Amino acid sequence: MFGSSKMKSDSQSLSNGAPKPSVLFKTAVRIRSKAHSNATEGVPWIWVCAGALVTILLLIAGMFGIIIAQGISALWPKSVIQLQHDSQTVVGMSMRTEDSENTETGQPESKVLVYQANRDFGMNEFAFVPAAKIGTSDKPAQIWFAERAEWGPFIGRIVSPESAGAADLNAGQVKDLIGSAAVRYKEIKALEKGPLADLNTDIEELRLKKRATERHLELGELSAAEASAKISAIENQLSDLQTKHASVSEKVQTLRAADEAVKATLIAPNGQTKTLPASQLLNAYLPNQLSVPEKIGIFMSRLWSFVSDEPREANTEGGVFPALFGTVAMTLFMTMAVLPVGVMSAVYMREIAQQGTLVSLLRIAVNNLAGVPSIVYGIFGVGFFCYTVGVSVDQLFFQDKLPNPTFGTGGILWASLTLSLLTVPVVIVSTEEALSAVPRSLREASYGCGATRMQTLWNIVLPKAVPGVMTGLILAMARAVGEVAPLLMTGVVKLAPALPVDGHFPFFHLERSFMHLGFHIYDLGFQSRSTELSRPMVFASTSLLVGVVLLLNFVAIKIRSQLRKRFEGRGAF
Amino acid sequence: MLNPNDLPAPFSHPEILTGPAQISIQNFNLWYGKAQALHNINLPVLQHAITSFIGPSGCGKSTLLRSINRLNDLIDNISVTGDIKIGERSVYERHLDVTSLRKRIGMVFQKSNPFPMSIYENVCYPLRISGISQRNILDEAVETSLRSAALWDEVKDRLKRSALDLSGGQQQRLCIARAIAGNPEVLLMDEPCSALDPISTAKIEELIAEMRGRFTVVIVTHSMSQASRVSDQTAFFYLGRLIEAGPTKRLFESPHTKATQDYISGRFG
Missing domain, CATH: 1.10.3720.10 (MetI-like)
Incomplete structure (x- = not known):
């Protein structure tokens, strides 16, 4: 009863003498300012503290974001572009655009940094191309990007050495070439890291034993007869091991020779050619023909070789497994x-x-x-x-x-x-x-x-x-x-x-x-x-x-x- | 209110039940640094009976309890005079092996303090530290102790579970089981129910009552009703002094001193 009567009077007051909007607004402002002074005291401090925390979080997120994004893009297969400027052709991967001042005119200009690779083909690895002078830009389909055991990556055409320049090898042929080379490489490595390394360790041990015996002889702990008997026994073993070592090394040499007989010819965009053993090519792909899943596949395999391989080329290529x-x-x-x-x-x-x-x-x-x-x-x-x-x-x-x-x-x-x-x-x-x-x-x-x-x-x-x-x-x-x-x-x-x-x-x-x-x-x-x-x-x-x-x-x-x-x-x- | 100067002379001949005394406290004084916490306490504690120490906070009853098993040794700057004897041997004897003394005395604390181990390991801890590791002896001791603490039926299927998963009342009963697992002569309880709900308290009081005749129990309590319910003998302490001691029924019904009268009728403390 009480409630209903009160509500009635309230509604009456609203319908009869409804306050003007400006009054309502003022009331609202008053309530807000009152609330501000009482319940939410210290709000600016809360904001300052929260701001400090957010700043730190953003900095950390930014740091990790940049590092990880750059790290991923280092392994992601980029496409290869072909740029025409001033009747010159530049083929490579666009790395980034840099803004600078032209040294002659003093005008600001932007340059595209292109990674051309092909260090051993008489080319600069990096080329700056003024953005304004770029005539045409396209992505040639039949261009390979190959990682090599030496001299860094290669960008260009891969042909068979017999018919130099006549016809490019197709993707399947290149794959076979690299795959069979990898098998031979594995065989050689297995010999080198297995029996050959063991033999080396044994030989080193025997050599140390011999030295120890000689030292004991000098110190007078062994008689000359004992020492010479020991040394001759060690030398017998040593020569035995060395014969074994020689036979294994010979095997390795034969395998290497067979491996090097399989060759591929590379043709750089500047026309220079180089014929090299196929096993020098570690992997190769056609960057402009890749679908997204293929790119992801290549990314994953590069990521794996990055963490599991040994470094090459003064650590600038290959993996970081030992580190x-x-x-x-x-x-x-x-x-x-x-x-x-x-x-x-x-x-x-x-x-x-x-x-x-x-x-x-x-x-x-x-x-x-x-x-x-x-x-x-x-x-x-x-x-x-x-x-x-x-x-x-x-x-x-x-x-x-x-x-x-x-x-x-x-x-x-x-x-x-x-x-x-x-x-x-x-x-x-x-x-x-x-x-x-x-x-x-x-x-x-x-x-x-x-x-x-x-x-x-x-x-x-x-x-x-x-x-x-x-x-x-x-x-x-x-x-x-x-x-x-x-x-x-x-x-x-x-x-x-x-x-x-x-x-x-x-x-x-x-x-x-x-x-x-x-x-x-x-x-x-x-x-x-x-x-x-x-x-x-x-x-x-x-x-x-x-x-x-x-x-x-x-x-x-x-x-x-x-x-x-x-x-x-x-x-x- | 009571003024320390109005207090009667230190109580020298407490009235006790007949029977052999298990613990006798003789002219015992204790200092924390330079502050004297216990003044010339003389009190026999009956064998296989339940004795309660009552008194307001800070009156020294817990300190006296912890002097019996020399747990006060852990605190720096403590000095004592006088003597406490258990049976014929003084606990403050020179060259006494404190650990073997404590093995003869079980202790239950104010807050339940199970170890962060399994229920089983908690109960057999006193045996383990004595170097007992035969499975059958441990199993038997665990079962007997848990049965005595009325906990066996509740935990027998989860002896390997963490003791910390038990409820507060169960944890305190587990601590009682642990205290009696080594089969001690004396059981000291320092306000064992102060952190428990009424039902758990009732269960523990029941347990204490069952201890009568098996162990010499000394219980410190703030609850006068608890003291009157469970104990045979009561000692009232105030400001580090023993004011009055005697059979519980007599002490509560006709106290000899005004201080005791005031305290048990709730006029101070």
Whole structure:
């Protein structure tokens, strides 16, 4: 009753003396300003904070966007254009348009940068074509883009050497040519990496044995008769192996000769021709005849060879597999080194040591250690690990190889240890935090059951702290993967002859130098023959490095959340 | 209100039930740094009976409880004088192995604190740390303890599941099972029901009542009704002093001091 009467009076007032629109508007304004002053106090601050966050997010998204887009476009098969200007013909891939000033007239003009490839055909790899002077532009269908083992890519016609210039090979023929060459290449590689490499290792081992025997003779540990008997036995074995080696090498030579007999002739757009073994062509396609699925297929196969192949042409072509492998292996070795040391130090500082001034000072020192520039660690690493520890190790265990250093120079072990020094403060700090976050009630429960300090630590405190330790490890790994400066001195190289892990005993060759994606990017970007040429590889490698960091972090975070689940309920043991 | 200066002289001859004393607290003083938290406590605790400590917050009852199994050792800057004896042996004896002392004393805390492990591992933890790993002994101890804590039927099908998945009341009963798994002589309970709902509280009180005759139970509680329901002997503490101790029924019905009278009638605290 009350409500209805009130509603009635309201509706009456509306129909009888309806307020003018301007009054309504003013009321609305008043309500809004009142609300502003009370409920939404501090709105500008909220906007400033949100703005700061959005700016950061945009910057990060932009950075990843540019890197990944450029990385993808480096591997994406581009079409080949043919431009006519000033009675000249330029054939190649349009890379980008640059605005500049004409040096003679001072007028602004834009130029198209065209990648012509064909370095060995007397052509410039890159040509600038003034955009204004381009007459016609078309995409010739019958033009090949081929990646080669040497001299970089080729753009032009592929013909058979017998009928030079007469008729182009069709797509199927080129495919057969490259496919059969790949089979022969595989056969040769299998011999070289299998029996031949094994024989080389065995021969090297015998050579070292012989040297050791000679050394023992000089030191008087062996009599002349014993030594000569030993040496002659070794030499017998050695000559046996060398005969085997020679026969395998001969086989390889025969295969190579057979391989080189199959040839193809390339005709560049400028008319120059070159006949070369078909196995020099690694892959070839007609870029202007590709459908989108075919392009995706080529992109995928190039992506695969990028991550799985070894680099060619001073790293500007081919893949980055050794660098990828080196990065991951070094990070894992670093993790194995840093985890036990960091956790044990933190446990000592937080759980065992008497808390006092000394421990506080120690804690400050550890925190400061995290801020020391990485190059300082590099210098320390090379001075301490390589030239002090490594040299001593060589003198004790690898005397026969001297003067060639084994551990007395940069290697993946020393690089990993240097990086673990660099990241150990992060692990210590986060482990300490995790330990101090373990509830007092759990420790009391354990002590109340009659557990000793060590039993409590081992059964209750450490398991509970594991997720926190993992956080520290993730941070440490993220920092270590991206660090380049300390590696420059402690074992990273532009091109490593062998991986640090392989099938030869003892499988882990921690003394070997290695390749690293971070250094690879620096080397490509700033140390290569042509920055323009290595640009796509720089972006592709950078995308890969970002990918590796994200992947490692993702895996670690997954493990951590599994552990968290375990220690916070909702899970079986 | 009570003024500390008006308090009677430290209680020296508490009236107790007849029977052998399991724990005897003698002239016990405790300091946190320079602040004295317990003043000259003298109290015998009866064997196989239930003794409750009551008193307002900060009166030292929990501190005294934690002195019995020397859990206060974990706190820096504690000093004590006087003595606490369990049976014939002093817990503050020089060269005493504190861990073996604590193995003879089970403890249940205010907030349930199961370990982040399976239910099974939680209960057999006291046995494991004593180095027992024979499956049949552990299985038996787990079942017996869980049955004593009235939890067996609820968890027997999920002994391998995390203890943290249990409800609050179940977790507290699990902690009781853990406390008695090592077959201790004494069971200390520090406000075991303060974080529980009335139904869980009733279940735990029932359990405590069943402990009578098996363990010497000391329970700290804020709830006077709980003290009067479950305990045989009650001790009232105020400002670090033992004001009055005696058979529960007598203490609640005819307290000897005004302070006790005021506290149990809810006039302060």
